[in-house]
Amino acid sequence: MCEDTIAAISTPLGEGGIGIIKISGPEAVSIAGKVFKPKRGGWDGEKSHTLVYGHIYDSHTGQAVDEVLVSCMKAPYTYTREDVVEINCHGGIVPLRKVLELVLAEGARMAEPGEFSKRAFLNGRLDLAQAESIIDVIRSKTEDGLKIAVSQLKGDLSLKIDELKKRLLGILAQVEANIDFPDENLEEATGSNIIISSEELLKEIKKMVIESEAGIVYREGIRAAIIGKPNVGKSSLLNAVLKQKRAIVTDIPGTTRDVIEEIVNIRGIPLRIIDTAGLHKTDDLVEKIGVERTKEMIEQADLVLLVLDAAIGLSDQDFEIIDSIGEKKSLVLVNKVDVKKSIINQGDLDRLAGGRPVLWISAEQGTGLDKMEEVIVEMVLGGQIVRSDTLLVANIRHKQALEKAACYLEEAVSGVKSMFPVDIVAIDLRAAWEALGEITGSTVTEDLIDRIFKDFCIGK
Ligand SMILES: Nc1nc2c(ncn2[C@@H]2O[C@H](COP(=O)(O)OP(=O)(O)OP(=O)(O)O)[C@@H](O)[C@H]2O)c(=O)[nH]1
Ligand SMILES: [Mg+2]
Incomplete structure (x- = not known):
């Protein structure tokens, strides 16, 4: 969990009916409580998932800044899994900037691009593929593109990747059962079992790579x-x-x-x-x-x-x-x-x-x-007849991870076929497993995570 509380304007800057300031973090409720006065009674954010009418005040001047609706959502059932407060202001640049300024003055920090979604990922509400799909939903240009993004957000791709990883782990277990006898080769029956299941897996991964071409075009x-x-x-x-x-x-x-x-x-x-x-x-x-x-x-x-x-x-x-x-x-x-x-x-x-x-x-x-x-x-589409609603992969990063996994898996298969020592085969299988994990984010570096979320918009 992050220790600081972040805030940003989450709606586009321009004129609109409403504009929203989002605050997330341990101090979200107390910071909002310092700038917001409800029409009736007090507001301490005790009750979660409520919407309260009132005004934002500048405590230095005592002046009302805007008439607002404030929603309070307490952890863990929120976008970031932290306490989240959203201030629904009028959608103008000046009121939004002023309210944000007051919130920042009370101790919130300006959120970086994608920081809310990054927290959702770090706090385990979404995996990386799901978090990436959020920006795809926002930027989708056709209904087909939207369908693919929403399916990824629902977790369809993640589910498939988890299934592939589980099967890979099963194969790895068969190989590792023999690792105590590194000098010996795999028994013939075990070896051919491993080859069969690896090749099945490989076929599926390769099919996903081919179909990703179409997915990338739609996205x-x-x-x-x-x-x-x-x-x-x-x-x-x-x-x-x-x-x-x-x-x-x-x-x-x-x-x-x-x-x-x-x-x-x-x-x-x-x-x-x-x-x-x-x-x-x-x-x-x-x-x-x-x-x-x-x-x-x-x-x-x-x-x-x-x-x-x-x-x-x-x-x-x-x-x-x-x-x-x-x-x-x-x-x-x-x-x-x-x-x-x-x-x-x-x-x-x-x-x-x-x-x-x-x-x-x-x-x-x-x-x-x-x-x-x-x-x-x-x-x-390269002559592929694919329905957009069956496409799982639409992101170059995911495609590259699948290609990497396929490559290691191929190495593992040829290793078994050439009677390589079991520990060598196990290394390739583990590398394939890690490559798949890069898609859902179970095996990614901090650096990559930063790069992915930097592409997001402010306030998401
Ligand atoms: N008969 C006919 N005339 C056409 C057709 N398409 C374009 N034109 C005419 O061809 C002329 C040039 O059309 P533009 O679309 O300006 O051509 P362009 O290739 O963009 O020309 P530049 O911008 O100068 O390079 C115009 O007088 C059009 O009305 C067509 O399908 N049939
Ligand atoms: Mg022209």
């Missing part, structure tokens, strides 16, 4: 850059996908000069779609900078959408542009199919695409956009 989304020559319809495509007139569209080449970025939900996947300046050689300084930015966007993108213009056909420029994409996942979109005559030569197009998927679209009329979304989803 983090992907960056898709729209690129192409000037005037091919890149901004029109952005607008069509967003279903709003976000970017300026004109028939003048070089209309878009800066990068425009928006998030759109494509079948549950948050797609960060980026419109860029048309790629071409130019002496105009502003356009030059725009072209440089486009190149940076290609670098950063997970997926590149190359737009061609069916009305004017292919040119050397298109071939130069596609070269700049390199090995990135990419899609060729032939735009303006609504114009009657396309002058694109199929052979040239095939040569340009070089095996990349090619789709014919009209950004202006919305033709082919459904198919485009379907192909994008297929590409980013």
Whole structure:
């Protein structure tokens, strides 16, 4: 248990109906009691899980600062497992800052980002995977992303990891039963038992690693850059996908000069779609900078959408542009199919695409956009047909821990197969067990814990 009492504004700073100041720690109730006066009677926080109406007063001036509702939740049934008081103020920057100031003056310390959740973890209310999911719930951008985060918060992933760890421990016990005779090899029957159960375990872990790719896409989304020559319809495509007139569209080449970025939900996947300046050689300084930015966007993108213009056909420029994409996942979109005559030569197009998927679209009329979304989803999920509500792993840290566990487990299996001494095999199995423990936090360093919670927002 932590000895000091922390406080922070837990709601976003801005205008709102209410704003909440959260206080947690052994002195939470007494500190709140010094600034809060209930309408009727006294307030000593004796009763837990109550909500009391009254005012916050500045004891130096005797002035009322805000009209509030104060909730008092005593340990252990609270978010942090410590005493927690929440002051529901009016949601304005000035009243919230003033009330926080008074609370800090009475002896609370300003909470660091994620410190409430870190205490919830340290006090055993949540394991690490659950604590991490809280920030995923807050930041989820689609309902599918939210589903995965909430399932992790409920403990579905933790339950699975605990089950894997238990099975691993069973295998380790079989190996360690022989450790008193280090010079002897495992009996054949024991050895083959260990191999069978380890390989089953390995198969499951590897399946989780593969599925995590999709989970990570749902959680983090992907960056898709729209690129192409000037005037091919890149901004029109952005607008069509967003279903709003976000970017300026004109028939003048070089209309878009800066990068425009928006998030759109494509079948549950948050797609960060980026419109860029048309790629071409130019002496105009502003356009030059725009072209440089486009190149940076290609670098950063997970997926590149190359737009061609069916009305004017292919040119050397298109071939130069596609070269700049390199090995990135990419899609060729032939735009303006609504114009009657396309002058694109199929052979040239095939040569340009070089095996990349090619789709014919009209950004202006919305033709082919459904198919485009379907192909994008297929590409980013790596062809996996996974329902988001069955996905357990959606976090790169968890994926890496699973990979590490798989790696040690593979070593252990090959150790048994090559008749290595039992203590060597046991070391690998224990390392695999520890790698799994990194996910739920039973085997993590303080340093890692600090790093994880620093990413949280203030007041959570
Ligand atoms: N017929 C037809 N015209 C289109 C289509 N998409 C875009 N256009 C027209 O093509 C012109 C250029 O469109 P933009 O979306 O501004 O093209 P851009 O690639 O963003 O151009 P820059 O920003 O200058 O690089 C406009 O006149 C659009 O109306 C389409 O699907 N069909
Ligand atoms: Mg444009």
